[in-house]
Structure formats: C-alpha cells, structure tokens
Amino acid sequence: MEITREFLEENRKRFFENRGNRIAQRAAVNNGLLEASIDRVEDRTNRHSFNIELKEKEIRNQKQSGRCWMFAALNLMEYKLCTKYKLKGFELSKNYTLFYDKLERCNYFLDSIIKTVDEDLDGRLVSHILTDPMGDGGQWDMIKNIINKYGLVPAYAMKESVNSSATANLNNYLTKVLRMYAKNLRKSYEKDKDIETLKIMQEEYMIKVYDILSIALGTPPERFDFEVRNEDEEFISDKNLTPQEFFKKHIEVNLDDYISLINAPTRDKEYYKSYTVDFLGNVMELDKVKYVNVPVEVMKSGILKQLKDGEPVWFGCDVGQFFYRKESYLDLSTVKIYDLLDVQYDFSKEDRLDYKESLMTHAMVFVxxxxxxxxxxxxxxxxxxxxxxxxxxxxxxxxSDQWFDEYMYQVLISKKYLDERVIKAYEEEARHLKPWDPMGSLASIKF
Structure with missing residues (x-):
C-alpha cells in the first residue's frame, strides 16, 4: 500500500479521539515504554521466597564481556569446591578459561575456513562462518571442553585483565586478523589447490594468535599453589599443582556425567532425539556441542531433583524477554507493554523460534x-x-514458572536425575542442525 496524506490525517484524528491512546501516549513519552507498562500488583510469581535455597556464595560480575556461560559454569565449580572444603567463598579464574577458549576458537575458525575452501565465498555457509568469528558467547559443551583439556586455576593465579573484563577491543581486532587469515587461506587454495600448504599456514597463524592473546590477557600459569582457610579456620595447602591436577583433585567433577537438555518445540526437532550444530564449537578434538530435545516438564523434573540434592543447575534462556531488571523479575505478569500498545501478542514458542523472535541469549544458574x-x-x-x-x-x-515455559531453552542435568529414555537418546548418533539454527545461538548478553 501507499501511505498517503489522507491515511495520515485519518489516523491522526482517530488516534486522538481514543482516550486510551491519549493516556498511553502521555505515560510512555514521559516514562518510557517499559516503566509505563509495569503492573506493580505483587503476585505469587515474583516473590523472593523459596522453600529450596542453596547456600549463597559471593556474586560474580562478568563486567563488559559476554562470558555469562563461562561464569555460570565456573559458579558451579566454585560451589562444588566451597562445599567440599567448607569455604565461605573461592573464585576461579575466568581470564584463564577465556584465554584458552579464544585460542581454541581461533583454531576452530581457521579449520572451518580450510574445510570450506571449495564453497562459494558469498554462499550462506562461508558467510555465516565469517560473520562473527570471535565473539564471547558460548554453550555448555564449549566450557566443558576447555576445563577437560586445560583444567582450572584460582583467580589469584591468573587475575582479570582490562581486556578480559571489557572484551570489545580484543574481539574487534582479533576478528580483523582472523578474516585476513581466512582471505589468505582461500587465495592460496585458489592458486595451488594444496590443502597441506593451508595447514602449514594455519599453524603459523596460530603462533601469532597465541602471542596476541598473551599480550592482551596475560600468559596462563603452568603451575600454582592452592592455599585457602576454611570456615573452621583450617588451613588447606597443596603446592605446585598443574591446572589439570587442581581440577581433578580438588573440584572432582566428572563433566561427562551431565547432559544438556533443550526445549525446542519446532516441527524439525523431534523430542527424545539428540542434536548437534554444524560448525559450532571450540576444541577440535573434543566433544561437539550436543543436546537432547525434551518436553519442558522433563527439564523441570531434572531441575527439582538436582536442587533437592543440593546441586545448582546451569541453564540458558532468552533473558531480555519481558524482563523487569529494576525489580529482578522474569515473569509474564509485570511487563505489560503489549497491553499498553493495545496489541494482541499471538506468538507461540515454536513461532518465535521459527521467525527469529527468540533464542538463547544468556546463561545463569538456578540455586x-x-x-x-x-x-x-x-x-x-x-x-x-x-x-x-x-x-x-x-x-x-x-x-516464574510461566516465563520458564516460554523462554527457557537449555538446562544442564546430571544423568542420575534423568530417566533412561533421555540417556539413551543422548548416547545415540546426533542429528545435524544447520549452523544458523536457533539452537546454535551462543549465550553472550552483557550487563
């Protein structure tokens, strides 16, 4: 249709004749859409009271970085360590895991470029690979791979840097370097059609990537001392540990005992089947991103069992949806923007995934x-x-439980809290999803 002057005049008149429109306009213009839409009537969905509460530890701050998935996972490890040794608190280094995630992710990117040298540069696959080669976001299997390969270290062994706390500049310039390397690899292949040459180039490029990350983040320690005093004033000391020894000896978590569950009620994803996403990952030789699609009630059952047993739960959701940050509410009864705008919001969870309206954006922990x-x-x-x-x-x-139904996408549950049907599905060969599938989204929201 053409937007004519008559259309504008008629709708201006119609708008102002409606009392509700005039009230809504004043409220929104003066207070913003969010505050103008808030329903302040307290109900049972948003009270900070719970009959299961794990012992609180110190809250962490990812600052200006997209490491939420990493922080959430290390929060679980910290909880395990503190419970084992009766510690008031203990912080693990997120800068350490960031260094190795970026190192492995750069290698994964270059490997993906080599694997796709016969694909069109302007095709969807290569375009997707080049779009965001060095963001901060991730999924559970990616941090699992980093911990299994490199272990963990205390925060004091590799402290935060300016560039780990605010990653934009590092990501920006590293992305430029990676795209240049991608160009060089593809042009070399166009000239010689020699994959072995590309692998030699990849190794040379990774040496430079290591130097870049060391300059920006610091060089990871090879050994350190674990020393801490617990709540009983007992001094615990274990000297000259490698990061792998520290993880295996003092945290004692078998990360392979956990299964990542998703809830994606779309026609292309059958329940009780496992899935992986092509060209998504970090450590080439370790596990692919993998999960089992289940009904949302299976997620909830596993969460309740794990929390009852005193263990936190890592999860990924679409945190920006109807989120009232000021009062810390994730529910469907507080933010009434569509009521304010007089719009009937008719979007199912399946529709939102299919039409790019929602996907996992942030990882946190249920406690x-x-x-x-x-x-x-x-x-x-x-x-x-x-x-x-x-x-x-x-x-x-x-x-709220209602918000969970609509915007929860991924939870991590120990196998001991899951039935055999889920475990069997996980052990089967995973079905492959396209690289741009919404279930391949990376949790990366910054505060």
Whole structure:
C-alpha cells in the first residue's frame, strides 16, 4: 500500500479521539515504554521466597564481556569446591578459561575456513562462518571442553585483565586478523589447490594468535599453589599443582556425567532425539556441542531433583524477554507493554523460534526454587546471575514458572536425575542442525 496524506490525517484524528491512546501516549513519552507498562500488583510469581535455597556464595560480575556461560559454569565449580572444603567463598579464574577458549576458537575458525575452501565465498555457509568469528558467547559443551583439556586455576593465579573484563577491543581486532587469515587461506587454495600448504599456514597463524592473546590477557600459569582457610579456620595447602591436577583433585567433577537438555518445540526437532550444530564449537578434538530435545516438564523434573540434592543447575534462556531488571523479575505478569500498545501478542514458542523472535541469549544458574511439596510443581526459581551484586536482588533474579515455559531453552542435568529414555537418546548418533539454527545461538548478553 501507499501511505498517503489522507491515511495520515485519518489516523491522526482517530488516534486522538481514543482516550486510551491519549493516556498511553502521555505515560510512555514521559516514562518510557517499559516503566509505563509495569503492573506493580505483587503476585505469587515474583516473590523472593523459596522453600529450596542453596547456600549463597559471593556474586560474580562478568563486567563488559559476554562470558555469562563461562561464569555460570565456573559458579558451579566454585560451589562444588566451597562445599567440599567448607569455604565461605573461592573464585576461579575466568581470564584463564577465556584465554584458552579464544585460542581454541581461533583454531576452530581457521579449520572451518580450510574445510570450506571449495564453497562459494558469498554462499550462506562461508558467510555465516565469517560473520562473527570471535565473539564471547558460548554453550555448555564449549566450557566443558576447555576445563577437560586445560583444567582450572584460582583467580589469584591468573587475575582479570582490562581486556578480559571489557572484551570489545580484543574481539574487534582479533576478528580483523582472523578474516585476513581466512582471505589468505582461500587465495592460496585458489592458486595451488594444496590443502597441506593451508595447514602449514594455519599453524603459523596460530603462533601469532597465541602471542596476541598473551599480550592482551596475560600468559596462563603452568603451575600454582592452592592455599585457602576454611570456615573452621583450617588451613588447606597443596603446592605446585598443574591446572589439570587442581581440577581433578580438588573440584572432582566428572563433566561427562551431565547432559544438556533443550526445549525446542519446532516441527524439525523431534523430542527424545539428540542434536548437534554444524560448525559450532571450540576444541577440535573434543566433544561437539550436543543436546537432547525434551518436553519442558522433563527439564523441570531434572531441575527439582538436582536442587533437592543440593546441586545448582546451569541453564540458558532468552533473558531480555519481558524482563523487569529494576525489580529482578522474569515473569509474564509485570511487563505489560503489549497491553499498553493495545496489541494482541499471538506468538507461540515454536513461532518465535521459527521467525527469529527468540533464542538463547544468556546463561545463569538456578540455586533454589519454590515448589508445591504435594505435586512437585515449581512455582518460581531463584536465579544466580553474573552482573554483580547491585544488579537485581543482591545479584539474584526470580523467574516464574510461566516465563520458564516460554523462554527457557537449555538446562544442564546430571544423568542420575534423568530417566533412561533421555540417556539413551543422548548416547545415540546426533542429528545435524544447520549452523544458523536457533539452537546454535551462543549465550553472550552483557550487563
């Protein structure tokens, strides 16, 4: 249609004749859409009270980086360590895991470029690979690979740097270098058609990448001393450890005992089947990103069992949806923007995935919930975030069960809390999803 002067005049008149439009306009113009839409009537979905609450530890702050998935995973490791040794708190180095994730991810990118040298440069696959070669985001299997290969170190053994706390410049310039290397690899292949030459070039490029990361983030330690005093004033000391020894000896978590569950109710993803995403990962020789698609109630059952057993739960969701950050609410009853705009919001979870309206954007940790002890139905969840203690309620959010249904996409559950049907599905050969599938999204939201 053509937007004519008559169309504008008629709709201007119609708009101002409606009292609701005039009220909504004043509220939104003066307060912003979000504040103008807030329903401040308190209900059961957004109270910070829970009948399961794990012991609180110090809230972490990812600052101006997209390392939420990494922080959430290391929060689990810290909880395990603190529980084992009765510590008030202990911080693991996220700069250490960031260094090796970026090193491995650069290698993965160059390998992907070599694998696709026969693909058209302007084709969808190569274009996708080149779009964001060095972001911060990730998924569970990616941090699992880093920990299994490189171990972990205390925060004092590799402290935060300016570039780990605010990653934009490092990512920007490293991306430029990687795209230049991609160009060089493809042009070399156009000239000689020699894959072996490309592999030699890749090794030379990775030497330079190591130097870049060392300059920006510092060089990871090879050995360190683990020393801490617990709540009983006992001094614990273990000297000259490698990062791998520290993880295996003092954290004692078998990361392979956990299964990543997703809820993607789309026609192309059958329930109780495992899936992987092509060209998504970091450590070439270790596990691919893999998960089992299950009904949302299977997720909830696993979460409740794991929390009852005193263990936090890593998860990924679309945090920006109907999120009232000021009061730390993730629910469907507080932010009423579509009521304010008088729009009927008719979008199912399946539709939102298919039409690019929603995907996983942020990873956090469940550390409690409120549930009905007769039916085991969860009412709301206590969420530990990584945006610092001044964000939310002392760093914690509350998520309603209704919000969970619509915007929860991934949870990590120990096999011991899952039935054989899920475990069998995970052990089967994974079905391959295209690189741009919404389930291949990387959690990377910054505060």
């Amino acid at each position: 409690g919930c409120d549930y009905d002890e007769k039916t085991n139905k969860i009412n709301r969840y206590k969420v530990e975030n990584s945006w610092g203690k001044d964000a939310g309620d002392r760093g914690y959010l509350v998520m």
